[in-house]
Amino acid sequence: MSIVEKFESMEYGTAPEDPKEVLAWLDRHKRRFGHFINGSFQPPSAGQYFDTTDPSTGEKLASVAEGSPADVDAAVAAARAALAPWQALTPHARARYLYAIARLVQKHSRRLAVLETLDNGKPIRESRDIDIPLVARHFYHHASWAQLLPQEFPGYEPCGVVGQIIPWNFPLLMLAWKIAPALAAGNTVVLKPAEFTPLTALAFAEICQEIALPPGVVNIVNGHGATGEALAKHSGVDKIAFTGSTEVGRSIRAATAHSHKKLSLELGGKSPFIVFEDADLDSAVEGLVDGIWFNQGQVCCAGSRLLVQESIAEVLLQKVCDRMSTLRAGPPLDKSIDIGAIIADVQLQRIRSLVDQGVAEGAVCWQPSVKMPTKGFYYPPTLLKNVHPTSIVAQQEIFGPVLVSMTFRTPREAVELANNTVYGLAASVWSESINVALHVAAQLKAGVVWVNCTNQFDAACGFGGYRESGYGREGGREGLREYLEPAWFRNAPKLPAAERPAAETETDGDAPFATPAIDRTVKLYIGGKQARPDSGYSMAVRGAKGELLGEAPLGNRKDIRNAVEAARKAEGWAKATAHNRAQVLYYLAENLAQRREEIVRRLAAAVGEKQAASEVDTGIERTFAYAAWADKFDGAVHNPPVRNIAIAMNEPIGTIGIVCPREMPLLGFLSLALPALAVGNTVIAVPSETYPLIAGDLYQLFDTSDLTGGAINIVIGYASQLLKVLAEHDDVDAVWCFGDEALVADAKSMSVGNLKQVFTNEGRVIDWFKTEQAEGRWFLEHATQVKNVWVPYGE
Numbered sequence: 001m002s003i004v005e006k007f008e009s010m011e012y013g014t015a016p017e018d019p020k021e022v023l024a025w026l027d028r029h030k031r032r033f034g035h036f037i038n039g040s041f042q043p044p045s046a047g048q049y050f051d052t053t054d055p056s057t058g059e060k061l062a063s064v065a066e067g068s069p070a071d072v073d074a075a076v077a078a079a080r081a082a083l084a085p086w087q088a089l090t091p092h093a094r095a096r097y098l099y100a101i102a103r104l105v106q107k108h109s110r111r112l113a114v115l116e117t118l119d120n121g122k123p124i125r126e127s128r129d130i131d132i133p134l135v136a137r138h139f140y141h142h143a144s145w146a147q148l149l150p151q152e153f154p155g156y157e158p159c160g161v162v163g164q165i166i167p168w169n170f171p172l173l174m175l176a177w178k179i180a181p182a183l184a185a186g187n188t189v190v191l192k193p194a195e196f197t198p199l200t201a202l203a204f205a206e207i208c209q210e211i212a213l214p215p216g217v218v219n220i221v222n223g224h225g226a227t228g229e230a231l232a233k234h235s236g237v238d239k240i241a242f243t244g245s246t247e248v249g250r251s252i253r254a255a256t257a258h259s260h261k262k263l264s265l266e267l268g269g270k271s272p273f274i275v276f277e278d279a280d281l282d283s284a285v286e287g288l289v290d291g292i293w294f295n296q297g298q299v300c301c302a303g304s305r306l307l308v309q310e311s312i313a314e315v316l317l318q319k320v321c322d323r324m325s326t327l328r329a330g331p332p333l334d335k336s337i338d339i340g341a342i343i344a345d346v347q348l349q350r351i352r353s354l355v356d357q358g359v360a361e362g363a364v365c366w367q368p369s370v371k372m373p374t375k376g377f378y379y380p381p382t383l384l385k386n387v388h389p390t391s392i393v394a395q396q397e398i399f400g401p402v403l404v405s406m407t408f409r410t411p412r413e414a415v416e417l418a419n420n421t422v423y424g425l426a427a428s429v430w431s432e433s434i435n436v437a438l439h440v441a442a443q444l445k446a447g448v449v450w451v452n453c454t455n456q457f458d459a460a461c462g463f464g465g466y467r468e469s470g471y472g473r474e475g476g477r478e479g480l481r482e483y484l485e486p487a488w489f490r491n492a493p494k495l496p497a498a499e500r501p502a503a504e505t506e507t508d509g510d511a512p513f514a515t516p517a518i519d520r521t522v523k524l525y526i527g528g529k530q531a532r533p534d535s536g537y538s539m540a541v542r543g544a545k546g547e548l549l550g551e552a553p554l555g556n557r558k559d560i561r562n563a564v565e566a567a568r569k570a571e572g573w574a575k576a577t578a579h580n581r582a583q584v585l586y587y588l589a590e591n592l593a594q595r596r597e598e599i600v601r602r603l604a605a606a607v608g609e610k611q612a613a614s615e616v617d618t619g620i621e622r623t624f625a626y627a628a629w630a631d632k633f634d635g636a637v638h639n640p641p642v643r644n645i646a647i648a649m650n651e652p653i654g655t656i657g658i659v660c661p662r663e664m665p666l667l668g669f670l671s672l673a674l675p676a677l678a679v680g681n682t683v684i685a686v687p688s689e690t691y692p693l694i695a696g697d698l699y700q701l702f703d704t705s706d707l708t709g710g711a712i713n714i715v716i717g718y719a720s721q722l723l724k725v726l727a728e729h730d731d732v733d734a735v736w737c738f739g740d741e742a743l744v745a746d747a748k749s750m751s752v753g754n755l756k757q758v759f760t761n762e763g764r765v766i767d768w769f770k771t772e773q774a775e776g777r778w779f780l781e782h783a784t785q786v787k788n789v790w791v792p793y794g795e
């Protein structure tokens, strides 16, 4: 084609990146890689290898060791042996290693970008300009966290040996998100890359060698799901950090429930991309290109659900189609390509099948007539219109370049549609009205909200989901916290095992509720009112010497359901200002102080006079403390290195089910319910099984303290039975369970259904009288989740 012809057609020529250096690197390794264990590459103990291929051609790139349980054992042992010397280094020395990694990532950035593109199929433009620079930024940012650790996290210790399992969509970036904070906090690591994309992790292993990172601090074991499973279940691992599908996240939650492994899960998403009629439509369309066609839509936070205001739907969709027609698909090493290859045939078939199902359910499928390569795994950019909100394509993550569109009329309808998903990872909101955009952002159930932008990431800003998108954050201060634990907590002794009721039925009890109480009878407390239990049964409550103190009702499944409904209706508590919540808690403290004598007298019959007096006195102080915290536990504003501010807000989790400790009927209850309430959650609490009569005193206090009805609900009964109902209830967002080891293991394994967040004492003793153990930030952090709202500035 002549220059004149080119000038007239304005067609792009090809601009291929030369892979020769990377191919030479693969050849130097004889196209065969072992695991990276204890500082060197080692062959697989079972002698098995698998192929990794270039998805844009289907051709084999190299064979890679398949990790057996023995390989995982060896890697965990190496990480364990390296732990003490790594922790013995000064924070500055650890910081220098991280800094050195960052430097070398930059030095080898082109090689890493080409290797990533070869192994993953993503456009070189993305691996070169987004993935690898973010990898370097992550290590720089965390080098400085390593340095500042003792000042910024006094009293905290690293978890120990960390097992990390990552997906294939951003192979080296996910590695950086995992390894950088883990090392900065003083942990050692065993990481399993995804089976489709192991190569950049192995190039990273070479960087570890090049900077002479002490052997065993980073270990990389390759393999498929079974290798990941062996790592997740390994008894020598103290924490698991997982990024991947919700389904596998669930299985890891179940597999780790009966251990004390700390767990963070970054899972799938179905993120809304909301365009209001006053948005800058051309910018929104460009945002959409980055939102759903970036990395072929294989992005956990892809803006895969376009919600557009009805008045502009036609215009916007036309603009979207026009823009889609200009997207260029082709060999990902071509620098002017927008759409690269899908990771593997199995993923391609999955996308096809979901789109077919969507069309069968009534969606209209539109694809531009862009030229698609004939070799390799490709899927054209796709728009599904007329999608019903309940359609499979509106609900399930497709993980491909497929956008589904729906319309809304009002901001309220937009929020309802946006939140109509089990996920809650990210959202993008487009409006030129800052009022509308921020009002909507505040109501979205998502860990990240981008206003008039999309897919912005930075190491200083936490990233992670609400609901079934997982829990825990990566990046920023909150991301680092996932790799640390309070030192006292790690060293706390175990609680003795508690007796459980013999029969685990719903209605068992000692006597019908009608039996006259010896001293006093209490009721349940639901929606701000006293309530009789559904079962009509009660249990006898005995004092320290076995004497009968009274009767307590036995709540059951139906009572919990009623309590959850009441808690859901009490959303006004979350919307109340922090100042208002503080006032209510101060009032509560005042009322508790006024009724001190009578409460001590009654409590003394169960726990003795000394403990009763201390519980009430510390309880008054603790209530004051949380009144003080209510308007102080606020967020932060981050300055990422782009023209954005990221507003990190601490939001309440929602409705929390709390199983209170047996040992401190009053103080245990207050120490858990108050931090949850202070930040705006609603609560269903199961009081101490040993002295549930405390409920009577508590609800009288709540009644007289202006607490919104339903903000706190009390259901008395056997902890093990009520825990199950709370953990399995889909409208309960988190379970806090403070009991013996068996009970907290139940809390974790029973919560897999909707992947609710679980906070427990790990079966350990907490000294509820000690402020440093039983009060403050540690509890408030578990009562909130961080939402980052990104807002651009400038013209």
Ligand code: NAD
Residues within 6 Å of the ligand: 165, 166, 167, 168, 169, 170, 192, 193, 194, 195, 223, 224, 225, 226, 227, 228, 229, 230, 232, 243, 244, 245, 246, 248, 249, 251, 252, 266, 267, 268, 269, 299, 300, 301, 397, 399, 425, 464, 465, 469, 470
């Ligand atoms: P996947 O869950 O199939 O695999 C992820 C990793 O887990 C792989 O390394 C795999 O080998 C391993 N694995 C598989 N079965 C396992 C088991 N039983 N026990 C332990 N490990 C096991 O996910 P994928 O297909 O590789 O990645 C796509 C998913 O990842 C999508 O759902 C996407 O949304 C999610 N993702 C989430 C984020 C985030 O930050 N939230 C980021 C990227 C990807």
